[in-house]
Each structure stands twice: as C-alpha cells, then as structure tokens.
Amino acid sequence: MPHPLTLTVNGTGREDAVEPRLLLVHYLREVCGLTGTHVGCDTSQCGACTVLVDGAPVKSCTMFALQAEGCRITTVEGLAPAGGGLHPLQTAFWEQHGLQCGFCTPGFLMAATALLAENPDPTDEEIGRGLEGNLCRCTGYVNIRRAVRAAAAAMRAGAEPAATAVVGG
Amino acid sequence: MIPAAFEYSRATSVAEAVDLLRRGGGEAKVLAGGHSLIPLMRLRLAQPTALVDINGVKELDYIRMEEGRVRVGALTRHATVVRSAEVRRHLPLLAEIAGEVGDPQVRSRGTVGGVLAHADSAGDYPTLAVMLDAEIVTDRRRIAARDFFQHLFTTPLAPDELVCEVVFPAAPGPHRYLKFRRRLFDWAIVAAGVQQLDGGWRVGLTNCGPTPVRATAVEAALAQGATPSAASAAAADGLNPSSDLRASSEYRRHLARVLTRRALEQAA
Numbered sequence A: 001m002p003h004p005l006t007l008t009v010n011g012t013g014r015e016d017a018v019e020p021r022l023l024l025v026h027y028l029r030e031v032c033g034l035t036g037t038h039v040g041c042d043t044s045q046c047g048a049c050t051v052l053v054d055g056a057p058v059k060s061c062t063m064f065a066l067q068a069e070g071c072r073i074t075t076v077e078g079l080a081p082a083g084g085g086l087h088p089l090q091t092a093f094w095e096q097h098g099l100q101c102g103f104c105t106p107g108f109l110m111a112a113t114a115l116l117a118e119n120p121d122p123t124d125e126e127i128g129r130g131l132e133g134n135l136c137r138c139t140g141y142v143n144i145r146r147a148v149r150a151a152a153a154a155m156r157a158g159a160e161p162a163a164t165a166v167v168g169g
Numbered sequence B: 001m002i003p004a005a006f007e008y009s010r011a012t013s014v015a016e017a018v019d020l021l022r023r024g025g026g027e028a029k030v031l032a033g034g035h036s037l038i039p040l041m042r043l044r045l046a047q048p049t050a051l052v053d054i055n056g057v058k059e060l061d062y063i064r065m066e067e068g069r070v071r072v073g074a075l076t077r078h079a080t081v082v083r084s085a086e087v088r089r090h091l092p093l094l095a096e097i098a099g100e101v102g103d104p105q106v107r108s109r110g111t112v113g114g115v116l117a118h119a120d121s122a123g124d125y126p127t128l129a130v131m132l133d134a135e136i137v138t139d140r141r142r143i144a145a146r147d148f149f150q151h152l153f154t155t156p157l158a159p160d161e162l163v164c165e166v167v168f169p170a171a172p173g174p175h176r177y178l179k180f181r182r183r184l185f186d187w188a189i190v191a192a193g194v195q196q197l198d199g200g201w202r203v204g205l206t207n208c209g210p211t212p213v214r215a216t217a218v219e220a221a222l223a224q225g226a227t228p229s230a231a232s233a234a235a236a237d238g239l240n241p242s243s244d245l246r247a248s249s250e251y252r253r254h255l256a257r258v259l260t261r262r263a264l265e266q267a268a
Helices: A025-030 A089-095 A107-116 A126-128 A142-156 B012-024 B037-042 B078-083 B085-090 B092-098 B104-109 B112-118 B125-131 B216-223 B228-232 B247-267
Strands: A003-009 A013-016 A048-051 A057-061 A072-074 B005-010 B026-032 B048-055 B061-064 B071-072 B134-139 B142-144 B165-169 B175-180 B190-197 B202-206
Touching: A003 B092, A013 A025, A025 A048, A048 A107, A057 A107, A057 B104, A089 A107, A089 A142, A089 B026, A107 A126, A107 A142, A107 B104, B005 B061, B012 B026, B071 B085, B071 B092, B071 B112, B078 B104, B085 B092, B092 B104, B092 B125, B092 B175, B092 B190, B112 B125, B112 B165, B125 B165, B125 B202, B175 B247, B190 B247, B202 B216, B202 B247, B216 B228, B228 B247
Parallel strands: A003 A072, B005 B048, B026 B048
Antiparallel strands: A003 A013, A048 A057, A048 A072, B061 B071, B071 B165, B134 B142, B134 B165, B175 B190, B190 B202
16 A cells, blocks of 8 residues: 655655555656666665665665655765756766766765765775775776765865866767 | 565554554564665565564664663664764774674664664674673563574564664773675674673674674683684684585684684784
C-alpha cells in the first residue's frame, strides 16, 4: 500500500505516494525523473548511486525512499548552479579527465562533494579514503584524485559552486 | 533486485517500536541503518512481512560518558562515533573501529545497535564488546556481550525486543585493531583487537568462528610477562574457523596469530 512521502529534492519540495519497498535510487530515477543517479552494482558496493541525504553521502540503492521522509536530497543534477555552468568539481573532472566512460562519475561527484565539505584541503590519502566507497573501472583513480585536488584548490580560492564559468559549448 | 513487499511503520519512541514489533507477530524486523538488512532483502534472503523503522527514535541516538563507562545509543551512526571527541578521549579504539566500518556512505547510515543485533561474525563492534565485557541493554534487560553472541546471526533477542544501548568501560590506554582484507571497505577476513585495561591486556578476534572470540590464552601469557611474539602464538588455540572463498581455516588461524602479534607490537 502506498505511503505518503514528503521531502526536498535539489531544493524543490515534493509530495508523493510510494510503495514501502521502493528504493531511494528508483524513486529518484523513476518518480522524480532524475536519471543522473546511476544503478551500478545493485549490491551496495560501487557507489554509482551516491546522493547526499541532509548533506551526508548515502548509497541510494540501500535506503528505502520512505526513510528519506523530511530529508533534503541532493543528486548530481543539483550540483550545478541553476543559472547554468558547472560546479567546481564538475569543471575539475572535465579538465583533469577524471572519467572515461562516465558511468561512475555522478557517484564520485557526490562522494567528493561530501568529502570537501568536511575537509576542504584533503591529502591524496584522505581523498583515497574519502572515495573508498566508489568504484571506477576505467581511470585507475589517478585522474579522479587529481580532479578532486584541483576542485579543492579552486573552491578554497573562492570558486563558488554557484558561480563557476561555463566550460565548453 | 527488488525486495518482497512488506508493511512499513515508523516508530518515534522505544515503547512505540516494541509495540509495533509485537503487532508484527514475530515476522516484523527492525529497520535502522538498513545496511545489512536491505541487501539481504534485495537478494530475498530475508523477506520480513513488516519493517519497523526506528530512525525517528531520537532517544536512541546519543553518546554519554558516565562513571568510567561509555554509553552508546543503538541508533548512533558509525560516522557520529568517529567524530565524537568523548569517544576519542575515553575509548579511542571504538572510534578507530567505527572509522574502518565499510566506507563513508555506509558510515553515514549504519548504526552501532544494528551491527550488534545483526551478530555477523565479521562485525567489528561485537569483538570489541566481548573483549571489553560490554553490556547490551534492551528495552527489557541487560545482557553481557559474552552471552549475547550465541552463534552466527544468533542472539537471545526476542522478536519484539529492541537493542537500546551498549555500555563499554572507558579504556583510554594503548590499543590497536587490525583488519586483514582485500579491499579497503570490505569486512575483515580476520581481525585482531588489543586493549590495555586495568593493568592487563584484552585480546579479541573477529571472523575466527561463528561468534567473536576472546583470546584468553594470549591474555594469560601476557599477564605472565610473555612478549607479544610469544603470547600471540596461542592466538588460534582451540579455534576452528570455517573455510570460504576468501580464506581457508588454516590461513585464518595463521592470520589470527600474525594480526594479534602486530596489534600488540603496534599498541605497546
């Protein structure tokens, strides 16, 4: 039997009715239409489905949507400023070639967002530990680490997540 | 991999949670962090007919210091334990173990009480609880950790009984917990923990049997002045860990001895 669900997704309040067994990742993809959050391993390991729940990184395949009642959810679609452009982490992943196929990238971006919120100047080891819940099968992680380092520097230098220059296009 | 359908209800107090579990008639399960339960449900290895979500039971989310004891509410997340200045000061081994559970995403959600109640032989808090003689407090009784972990995934908890708290002794002295694992976020294939307490050593082993093991032979040898190297030779005595894809029984026994020695050397 569907239950009412009230929460905020990327700054927008929503009210839906969902089955208890609906996982948060499926709610985001199928009910909200936010397909940037990917289903990867389906077994709580790869981190491709990482979103922020009240600012904390969570694997959305391992949480029921109803558990997000009253929470603020941020998905990869909520990273970039509303007026266009990219978040500094997105810019850095682009410029440092922090992806190849890109399937894992939304999860890495969200995990890295949480990492930098807690530690604005992480060492390479801290970046590795902060992203240990995310798997990438293309890059070997070197460029991902480089991208997080570059984004951290840009954000410390004052690049506002909401005022990043448009890249490409 | 979609879980089977279930009835969902939310509790906001211990009394309400117990009442909802009772109404589930033995088929209801507690949903806390969900990081063991939900994967099992997705694989349909678990198909509870009802879940009682206790994430709103705020009275179980706390860390308190009291008369030389560290009291941790069952709903406390691993990430909260890691960040707790009180835990770092009075029982740093607990904070270090919490920081090695899973990965940051798992630590955001998983709870101390959930790990204890799940009683996985690869769980880390159960070993700490057994080696430090911790107490598990439920809505109706107090259970010594050594009596709580009866077998793999098996505890004396009644179907409608809720783990509310775990009480550890404060132990600020030398300590170390070493996990052997192939991937950083994995469960330990074997882990060894050591903690100095009341002038002696407590030694525990993870995943060397269906329940956490207290390596009493090692503790006794150390009390008689044996070196870490000599004492750790007894770490696997009497143990018959199971073999699986990750390690044979004999290799687990080897790891128990080596990790115990390293933990003692690094703690001292």
